[in-house]
Amino acid sequence: MNWLDISSSAFIAAFFLYCFAFLFYVIAVAGRKWSNRKPEEHVRKWSRIGFVFSTIGLAAHLVFFFTRWAGAGHIPTSNMYEFMTFLGMSIMIAFTIIYLIYRSPLLGMFALPLTIVIVAYAAVFPQKVQPLVPALQSNWLKVHVTTAALGEAFFAVGFAAGLMYLLRVIDFKGTDKAAKRAQRWIEFTLYVIIVIVGFIGAVFLFRGMDYQASFTQTNISYDKTGAESITEDTVEYTLPPIVKPYNSVTTAVEPFLGMESPLFEAPSWMNGVNAGRKLNTVIWSIIAGTLLYGILRLVFRKPLGAVIHPTLEGIDPEDLDEISYRSIAIGFPVFTLGALIFAMIWAEQAWGRFWGWDPKEVWALITWLYYSAYLHLRLSRGWQGHRSSWLAVIGFIVVMFTLIGVNLIIAGLHSYAGVDG
Template identity: 25%
Template sequence: MVVDAQLGQFGDLLFESALGVYVLAMILHAVEHALLRRPARAEESAREPVGAAVGGGSTGAADVNDAPAGAAPPRSRAERFGRMGVSLTVLGFGLHLAMLVVRGFAAQRVPWGNMYEFTAAICLVAVGAWLVVLYRRPELRRLGVFVLLPVIILMFLAGTVLYTQTAPVVPALRSYWLAIHVSAAVIASGILLLAGVSSVLYLLRAAHENTPTRLAWAARLPGADVLDRVAYRATALAFPIWTFAVITGAIWAEAAWGRYWGWDPKETTALVAWIVYACYLHARSTAGWRGRRAAVINVVGFAVMVFNLFFVNLVVTGLHSYAGVG
């Protein structure tokens, strides 16, 4: 298999460009969040139409009644910064997607055969899921800084500690199951990243509502009910995909190693994550377990996913030790 090294280097440049654009977008969202001086309106917990005003709760926005008849109210400074942040996020997503496409052509395989590519793909799915949420609920734009922060951290680690030059995958991964099993794991992990961030923010928002003098900045977050719904719907979408990933992984294991399950560290941790998320969905759908306790379970599931991504892949030795770091 011939590897195009120059095309691979161009993919690395696209990766660095996407990371730089995401950083700028996060800064703009941080400025937007800082300009939101008043607490979020309580009515934002109810679903607003897609065309609703974005960035409600900020000061400096003129009253609709003060605007001329037939004219849109002027945008606040917070909204202008937020919209620029969204535009840069879309640009970064395009560069990010192009990076994986170029990497795939350079290596002549699916572009998630090592930890560098796998982490980059997870971040791409997370940003894509966030943009879908923004399209449906533009008033949630103020969460942009919190969504982009873990994406930037993961991409920075991918581009430094986990970086691997474009190369063919090891023989054990040269299977069509790489495109099926790992793709499902990438999609589920990216969506669950968004769900985990939403649950963390839910806990912070709920803590502010209980002790408003200690976490005053959390008043700028959307209502706890909104964050709870985002986390639940993202997890409900990702869970069957993760289930598919676990099942196809077992099928691949039987084809490669002659057994469906061997309690390998990667398999075991993936099963633990599946159980935790199953408990979350069950708890969240039960009236007595909605709210803080369900959010804590979701955060635990997110922590298990992070543990599975880094510790199991990089520290523990097992049959899934294909990190390709170095």
């Protein structure tokens, strides 16, 4: 058994340990009102079990990380799979630190599913170890990526706590305009999370079925001198094609539920790399997510927010607000150091300029500006509670766009980060 085999086993172990830990945290929080027990004792007991499992999970995750490092010969943070698993691990580290400060089992109920989703999302990407291109052969790969991810992980915990706060305080019985609006938005947030879960589910479902389709796409491009060049590319699909690439011919499509050919073609203005396939993936995610959401609604017969809300009853919302803020406050200097300063030092060494307005750099700056606005609003303008929590939730969307969206939608110098969705 070599290093990489140990590594994959550890990865699977970590994944399941996280799932169990999540379950135990849910029992700790939701089971307080079960009969014949003292609520405090129940919470203490089950949150301790949950913490033990999440810590062993983190240990397994660390084993995964270091054995893969040993097997690959370089730090496993160089492509999307490696980075996303590392982000998941960082969230667990951040969660553990915050948990040790505040001892709040509730946080586990929200931070763990976040980690689980991110780790599962990582598994969507190709998992092969890839040799490093010259630009990545630097010690700064270790320092820059890890610090930036740790900072972002604290933002993620801030997001989890902020979302919990909102689910705790939003008045789900209220009928006035403000309450309705808050209910709608929190439901939308939950829906988006379920769409992401739907995406992961769809990818694994069709991967399990070994589904394949391919197209030949004709691309017409103009170089800088205005000369026209025509290239033919093969586009491989792993999800049944609802949308085919712009200007393409079907090579092979396996029928799925009687659907033998794509329903329509991607519009011409979507001309990024593999735009057609990405659009197809987005459509499938929405279908799968909506289906999943619909099933959940049928089971519970009320908005999901209203389902979660009662389990959080009796929890001090101010604690959640504070945890959310503190997590972001701890993460902010780490993020500044990792995502901006170390990034600038490395960029200066590799490309000769510390700042080049590359989309990834710009989005790191946007994230930083966003959280500095958050901190100023909170510290100087007294934005707390609702408003601060919404900002924490939106902030995490900005973080995720910087990490994934930029790679999927905007190409730039960081495009070597191996995105293949």
